[in-house]
Amino acid sequence: MALLSKKDTKLITDPLLDNNPITIQVLGICSALAITAQLKASIVMALSVMAVLAIGNVVISLMRNIIPSKIRIIVQLVVVAALVIIVDQVLKAFSYELSKTLSVFVGLIITNCIIMGRFEAFALANGPWKSFLDGIGNAAGYGLILVIVGFFRELLGSGTLLGFKVLGDPIEKTGLYALGYENNGFMLLSPMALIVVGIIIWVQRSRNEALVEDN
């Protein structure tokens, strides 16, 4: 027997491509633009969101039958806030430098539309296991875009990947820099992140015409 049923697998794979939270639902854009100048920060952000979303989905799903629907948003906020504080403290304890780079954006996971969206749309109506998979899947879809954007921004903007000088040393002029190559400072600015996300959306929709919205 397979580890996951076909339906469960879809919960994870769907948000990766055809129902991606960033490129299709256009949620969680702020953090995608703000913290993707480095690949490392993108990965950590993706993992943080994954932890919050997966656990939060399970908690909400377990409580779904006892939450009065009038105050469900407040309950959801309490759950997500508690989880975000835990993640924030863990980051501060184990990787202080990185938590300074991410600064306020870890705290702002609370306001990430993807999280409230999944609580509302999925966890409130499904069991804990399915909600867990849904959380993992959506966070992975979010993380995938973050990593792609972070990869290009760090590579073209700083000439490094995860801090390694893959294109050579810009000061000592080795590698590509010896040929006159220079880093693209525009890549480090947030507007370029928006353009990179835009290009991803463009590529994705021209590969799969079904995703193009009518207007």
Added chain:
Amino acid sequence: MGLKSNLHNLKEKYKGTKMAPAFNALHTFLYLPNDTTHNGTHIKAADDLKRTMNTVIMALIPCLIFGMFNAGYQHFSALGTPVDFLSWDAFYIGLIKILPLVVVSYGVGLGIEFIFATIKNHEVEEGYLVTGMLVPLIVPIDIPLWMLAVAVTFGVVIGKEVFGGTGMNILNPALTIRAFLFFAYPTWMSGDKVWIQGAVERTKEIAAGANIDAISGETILGSLAQGHHINYSVSDMFFGFIPGSVGETSTFLILLGALFLIFTKIGSWRIMLSAVVGALTMGLIFNGVASSGLITETSKFYTLMSTEFWHHLIIGGFAFGVVFMATDPVTASQTNKGKWIYGFLIGFLSIMIRVFNPAYPEGVMLAILLMNVFAPTIDHYIIQGNVKKRMKRLKVKTA
């Protein structure tokens, strides 16, 4: 068999295939097509898109030639061995440095146009003809060619093709290309080393131990932003014997180009005039502030604020931007009243950015891009206002 029939045969051969638009464009660019439309009524007018584009290019040619002379002139002046302005020595430096810029700009830009036309299966559009000529004129002379190629790719794809190609773009492609260069490679787009041919090379040689003098030349706006005083005469500034981007220094030749564009009814005189008025207004306000004593001479804005208001028209890229880029019919306001507002705000904001943000000494680029974004909004409200006015008239009559 001449070139024309060769091209015609090629066109026939590839008819209906994906490559058809590419051959069709080559053929119609160089020659009149063999066949004309047979049925229906057609307007026969000479001023098609290609003619419009060529008129602008003709207006730009004097600036280009002047830029070549000026490049050499500035180079030798900075070296301390001045030559006559109209000398072969001066022209030669400009020719070998600027011609590659033109070739790269056209080669890369038209290449992308051809690729997109082939993929999307539409005819090649003429929109790049003017952009390709503008781009080399608004960059520093020593810009590395690969950077120019990257920027042109970005400008044409992101600035134009994603919106649907010529006529659909929101931002002026030439300015998008310059803005990209400005933010991506700031060391090559500002400072005192890039405006004079050879200054960067010199710096490198000196760093490597060569015993030669460094050469440098700051643009007037650049030195004003740092609080230095300038010692160029007004006529130097007006006729363009000053450091700057390749083709924007000579206000005199730009003015001739402007008259030519207005005479041929291709450039909008409303935009040009209102931009000048806007710039003068802002300049006068700043002059007033500076002379009223509201800010002291130690303020970092003082030098730029106290620059005589009409000097702003002849220094920097203001004249070039207003005449050749603010008037781009695609990205400017379409309504007449809108053109006044659009132009005025371009002039007004250009000077404001110049003075308040010395990190971006060239305000006209950012001002035009900003107003490009607002042009549709301006038009919308002008049209709505017009509709409302007419509706009122209708009510009065029926009442």
